[in-house]
Structure formats: structure tokens, C-alpha cells
Amino acid sequence: MSTPPVGIIMGSQSDWSTMREAATLLDELGIAYETRIVSAHRTPDRLWEYGKTAVDRGLQVIIAGAGGAAHLPGMMASKTRVPVVGVPVQTRALSGVDSLYSILQMPRGFPVATMAIGSAGAANAALMAAGILALKDDAIAARLDAWRDALSASIPEVPTDD
Numbered sequence: 001m002s003t004p005p006v007g008i009i010m011g012s013q014s015d016w017s018t019m020r021e022a023a024t025l026l027d028e029l030g031i032a033y034e035t036r037i038v039s040a041h042r043t044p045d046r047l048w049e050y051g052k053t054a055v056d057r058g059l060q061v062i063i064a065g066a067g068g069a070a071h072l073p074g075m076m077a078s079k080t081r082v083p084v085v086g087v088p089v090q091t092r093a094l095s096g097v098d099s100l101y102s103i104l105q106m107p108r109g110f111p112v113a114t115m116a117i118g119s120a121g122a123a124n125a126a127l128m129a130a131g132i133l134a135l136k137d138d139a140i141a142a143r144l145d146a147w148r149d150a151l152s153a154s155i156p157e158v159p160t161d162d
């Protein structure tokens with residue numbers, strides 16, 4: 001089976017309820033993806049292998065979600081030049097600010113495109129991936145344009161009472 005263009009990876013099964021938002025949006029846009037649990041802390045060899053083979057397998061964007069000491073996106077970015085879009089998963093103790101800072105503050109040279117905390121960030125990660133793929137894929141570009149137009153059209157111009 002050929003590798004899809006997008007990999008959605010997450011530090012734990014518990015991140016799936018957040019990262020599912022990215023998968024749902026990619027489904028809407030007709031973009032194939034794979035999903036994996038990969039942890040810098042708990043499965044470092046799996047992380048290494050995923051990053052080492054990403055280019056050769058044909059992955060074009062990696063969406064990486066993690067919470068707390070969220071080292072996964074940055075470590076993945078250190079191992080592959082495939083663009084990594086990071087999603088800070090919301091945590092109970094620190095509301096996801098810990099995840100955000102862990103992902104955001106990369107040293108010069110190894111960037112992670114960091115999204116907002118939580119499911120909106122996961123959805124935006126999928127849209128970011130779509131935008132990257134759309135640069136070289138007219139069909140994805142057309143579907144992304146249509147998706148954006150539909151969202152804009154759904155926003156009322158005048159507020160109403162609930």
C-alpha cells in the first residue's frame with residue numbers, strides 16, 4: 001500500500017479525541033493520511049524510525065499532536081525535513097500552555113509550525129497541510145478553496161439574539 005501524503009502522529013491514545021479533528025477535516029478535503037501513536041518519551045525508537053523513513057516513504061506533511069512536555073513535534077522536526085505542523089493538546093494541569101510552549105519555542109534551524117491549543121488547532125493543522133499540498137495539487141487546491149468559501153458564506157453578517 002502506498003504512503004499517504006499526510007501523517008498524523010500523537011504522543012498517546014489520549015490525544016486522539018483532539019487529533020481526530022485533523023483526520024475529520026482531511027476526510028472532508030479528500031486527503032489521504034495515516035495515523036500513528038509515536039512518543040519521544042515512551043517510544044523513542046518508533047519516533048526515530050518514523051522520522052528517518054518519512055522522506056523516502058513519501059510523506060509530505062506530518063501533523064504532530066502532544067500534550068504537557070510536548071517534545072514529539074520538535075523531535076520529529078529534528079529527524080526529518082518533512083514539514084511538521086504541531087498541535088498543542090490541552091492538558092488538565094496547565095490548560096495546554098505547557099504543550100504550547102514546548103512546541104513553539106524551537107531553536108533556530110528546526111522549526112515546527114505551531115497551531116493553537118486543542119481541537120481548533122488540530123483542525124487548522126489539517127488546513128495547513130492542505131494548503132501545502134495544494135501548491136502542487138490542483139484538485140486539492142480546488143477543494144480547499146471551496147471549503148474556505150463555504151465557511152465564509154456560513155458566517156452571518158448581522159448578529160441575532162439566541
Ligand SMILES: Nc1c(C(=O)O)ncn1[C@@H]1O[C@H](COP(=O)(O)O)[C@@H](O)[C@H]1O
Binds near residue numbers: 010011014066
Ligand atoms: N508529550 C508527550 C509525548 C512526547 O512528546 O513524546 N509522549 C507522550 N506525551 C503526552 O503525554 C500526555 C499524557 O499521556 P497519557 O494520557 O498516555 O498519560 C499526552 O497528551 C501525550 O501527548
